[in-house]
Amino acid sequence: MQLTRLLLWAWLGVAALGSVAEAQVTVGSTTSFYRESGGGLESTAITPSLQIRGDIQDVVTLRAGWEADIVSGASVAVVDAPGGEVDAVTSATKWNDFRNTATAGIGVASEFARLDASYTYGHESDYRSHGFQLSAQAELFDRNTTLSISYGRGFDKVCNLRQPTALEAVDRQRLPTSDGCFGGEDRESLDLAIHTFQGGWTQAWAPILATQLTLTAQVLHGYQGNPYRAVWLGRAAAQEHHPEHRARYAGGLGVRLWLAPLRGALQLFGRLYRDTWNIRSVTAELAYDQTVAEGLRVRVRGRYYNQTGAHFYSDDYTRFPRGQYFTGDRELSPMSSWLVGGRLEYDIPANDEGSVGPFARFVLAAKFDWIKYDFRAFHYGQVSVPNNTGILATLGLEAGF
């Protein structure tokens, strides 16, 4: 109800201001379908979203948005060592989840600078979040240089099973179900504070060359595990136990080069990442964006990702424990992934009156990605991760009034 009310007020705000102040209103919608297939641990996520933006005389921008995640699948509740006898995959637990997020934001722009502020509320049966973001951007040197900074603050709450505070981590039980979360007597909510800082430098070097350097730092404090997951420790299984502090640092460089004879752009991206859980990663991406007709573009790309594992990650805590922490999270193990994909976008050319039917602008987009994961040091008992292939398909449209 709170979410619906927030969205309704945001919509009314944009619509009312649009009508009185001659705003340019843009409405966009996307729907994504993600499917991870493989031997008993399939999962599916459908993500519809809606965004509304009103630009008032190029000075004030109002934004409102909604997104949902409708997720279903099966997961392993107790992650066992490679020598385990239990067939964890066949006995995986089926689950469903429904996440809603609503966003409202305002921006103010002058000729060479802009300020933006936004708020996001997220709601699901076992998770609540409030997020605030402030960002500033300035254009310098004949608009060849753009500098931007932003700060985001998240106030998240995670549902967990209520257990005695003095209970040792190795004796803690996992949350069996989300029933009773945020109200039930045998449930508690744990805080997670998130601070995100980001700086960006975009530079036009030549009429056909632009680069963008982005630096991000994030500090998290609070509960960062999956309350439903337990790890087999030898004599018993205990709820996974992660450190409460994590600082994450990333630096990315994007390069775009226009290939005039082909009427296309070569797009390169590289990123280095490390955090205080001792995860280090590298990401490399190569894409090519080709204009095939007026308003019609095709983009193809490939991406490679590789990471080391967290310092407390082990595939077998009974034989190789890693101190006081333990995890059953495959994303914290050494892993890599490959992605290949393509996108088709059609920005329908305007007629002689400068419109597209009843719209000032109309864009259609379709996107498809195929992702292959390699979890080289993660097992569910005696089997490797079966659901190691994903497909992501997205359809989107944007209409300007």
Next chain:
Amino acid sequence: MVSRSSSELKALLLTLAVAATPACSTVRPEDKEFLAHPAMTFGSEGDREGQEEHVLQNREASFGAGGVSGGGCGCN
């Protein structure tokens, strides 16, 4: 001490040189036709790329530095 001052001075000069570089590489507004193309604009994909970022963030341990939108064409 001398060597430390010298290396600090070099670092300062290098920083100033890097900071001044953008000012020297001016692309004139009338030469920005290609830079204004959506394929050359960082972040122009907007929400359509956001959902893929959401998927990958949930399946990999890394986060951030994915870029910011804008970049300003400055064509007019």
